[in-house]
Amino acid sequence: MRILLVEDNADLADAIVRRMRRDGHAVDWQSDGLKADSVLRYQGFDLIVLDIGLPRLDGLGLLAGLRERGDATPVLMLTARDGIDDRVRALDSGADDYLSKPFDFREFEARCRVLLRRNRGQAAGTVQVGGFAFDAGAHRVTLDGEPIELPNREFRLLEILIGKLGQVVSKDEIGNGLFGFDDEAGPNAIELYVGRLRKKLASAPLRIVTVRGAGYMIEAGAAAEGGGDG
Incomplete structure (x- = not known):
């Protein structure tokens, strides 16, 4: 599956990219919100993994623009913020799921699988x-x-x-x-x-x-x- 990772922490991004590519996914990485927004205007993905805290355009702004354009690509939101208000804002902005940092990669992969299945209309794996x-x-x-x-x-x-x-x-x-x-x-x-x-x-x-x-x-x-x- 084709996944876009938008994350400005290079170490975390490298770990995610290596892990997902090891599983056979095609993964593209952007560390800048505006650059990611530009990519999403011409390239489709099966899943977007999106950090909230990003340079130039934060994840919530990027997500809002995505949904305003009618793009329903599943989005898994990542953030170091763990407050309920941030979770609610992310979900209200159109996120499909939410994961707080730091996280266990097994949970991360499981949540990605669920969203990818949902995108393909499959209830079970x-x-x-x-x-x-x-x-x-x-x-x-x-x-x-x-x-x-x-x-x-x-x-x-x-x-x-x-x-x-x-x-x-x-x-x-x-x-x-x-x-x-x-x-x-x-x-x-x-x-x-x-x-x-x-x-x-x-x-x-x-x-x-x-x-x-x-x-x-x-x-x-x-x-x-x-x-x-x-």
């Missing part, structure tokens, strides 16, 4: 199709109880596709979810990851279909057979 199970929270994919080992980026690709089971997902949407501004991704990178994922799901009751000129779709059915190249 597990998707079951026959003997196939995708568990986003546990970062686990199994078929008839046996694990299917997927590198992080293939796991996130599957997460993107299975979050819209039976619907076409464009290459742009996939690219936005897999790659950040700093990632090196060639023109055929998406086709490469789709090809790898297809092979690993060959025995699963799912298949990845190429919709020419539109993107890809994962659908339930018999074990994957063909579905087009790239």
Whole structure:
């Protein structure tokens, strides 16, 4: 998933970025409220992690502008302020959740997972199709109880596709979810990851279909057979 982190504490930001990228997310970092606001005017994200205390434009001001533009991207607000008034202001400004610093990274990751699921319209983190199970929270994919080992980026690709089971997902949407501004991704990178994922799901009751000129779709059915190249 594509995440924007807006945090002016470089040490904390580095820890968050490393942790989320290790889990396969594409993460972009901005330390300045105005710069982050500029990025959000042309680039979409699946989740925004937003500090309240920021240079030039604070998090509450950035969030207010985001919601005024009709942008409903989930926002997890971070702050060192622990007063009830600050929590209420953050939530009233349009934040979806709130986490006080310092925090345990396990709680941080759990809250991010909840907001990402909500953004995809999923109430639970597990998707079951026959003997196939995708568990986003546990970062686990199994078929008839046996694990299917997927590198992080293939796991996130599957997460993107299975979050819209039976619907076409464009290459742009996939690219936005897999790659950040700093990632090196060639023109055929998406086709490469789709090809790898297809092979690993060959025995699963799912298949990845190429919709020419539109993107890809994962659908339930018999074990994957063909579905087009790239």
